[in-house]
Amino acid sequence: MSVPSQLTFDLALPPPTYERADFVVTxxxxxxxxxxxxxxxxxxxxxxxxxxxxxxxxxxxxxxxxxxxxxxxxxxxxxxxxxxxxxxxxxxxxxxxxxxxxxxxxxxxxxxxxxxxxxxxxxxxxxxxxxxxxxxxxxxxxxxxxxxxxxxVAAPDDELLGSLILKQLADRQLHAGAGVVHYLVSHMERSADAARLVVAALDRRALVERREIDRRLAADVLAELSARS
Structure with a gap:
């Protein structure tokens, strides 16, 4: 499904949270x-x-x-x-x-x-x-x-990046299909900021396009973010 031409997405990075409870230990x-x-x-x-x-x-x-x-x-x-x-x-x-x-x-x-x-x-x-x-x-x-x-402090490994994505999804009360987190971890920039940005984009596109958060949507989001960088 393509994004309707009249729609635009505000992909500004959502504000990070720096509470102790939000820190993922690895x-x-x-x-x-x-x-x-x-x-x-x-x-x-x-x-x-x-x-x-x-x-x-x-x-x-x-x-x-x-x-x-x-x-x-x-x-x-x-x-x-x-x-x-x-x-x-x-x-x-x-x-x-x-x-x-x-x-x-x-x-x-x-x-x-x-x-x-x-x-x-x-x-x-x-x-x-x-x-x-x-x-x-x-x-x-x-x-x-x-x-x-x-x-x-080491760069985020697969465990940390996956945990950050899962937490961002849970905070937004979103469910991702099987394999989505693994796909994202394997293809996205390895940073906490990127995890927040990707999940925010998934949330917006899933809502506007009424799509499930599956690997195809994940690929579309990563391609869009890559084109904007």
Whole structure:
């Protein structure tokens, strides 16, 4: 069945949910979650999470931020910040998430680390790779990050991606035919964002076209999303 020409689909990514209950635990992220749960019993003022996009670093950061009442910033946002500015980031809470920490100015990150240590606070640093793989020219910053725990978060495997799709379907009270989830896992982009987008598109097309969510509809949706990318 083709989509009627007058119909259009709003395929904007639905807002993610970052509740602890929505986090799917797999071998690739279990250690990282254990470190989040271990806070505030960290051996250093910072914990670094490294992993590819879609691996769940941001979800883990939100879980920790809720637990620690942490503030939020990103590495590029530290550009041009004075020590007083950095101290202000820790004024409301001595806990802070720094996403894309590898893109932070080194001296700003160094001062932020020292401020967190002085205030007995904590930093959660996220990046595509662990600090040992960053290019760091400031020796004092390098030594501090080497002393901090760092844990990798793996890209979604088949188990995680399938679980994310099933949860998205269940949240929308949708039923998928046999083999649909396996088909999607085998053919779609491997990320949590892609899982949300695919299920949202399946929901819309199934409703508008009055179709069952089967492998044919799944193939149509993936083809449409691929054409739009």
């Amino acid at each position: 071998p690739g992220n279990r250690e990282a979650l254990a470190w989040i749960d271990r806070w505030p019993d960290w051996p250093a003022p910072a914990l670094a999470l490294g992993g590819p996009p879609g691996s769940g670093k941001t979800h883990l950061a939100h879980i920790w931020a809720a637990r620690a009442a942490a503030g939020w910033t990103d590495g590029p946002g530290l550009e041009g910040r004075s020590v007083a500015d950095l101290a202000e980031l820790l004024a409301g809470s001595p806990a802070l998430v720094v996403e894309e920490a590898h893109r932070a100015p080194e001296r700003a990150l160094f001062h932020l680390y020292n401020l967190a240590r002085e205030r007995r606070g904590s930093l959660l640093l996220t990046a595509p790779a662990l600090p040992a793989q960053w290019t760091i020219s400031l020796p004092d910053l390098a030594s501090r990050l080497r002393a901090a725990p760092a844990v990798g």
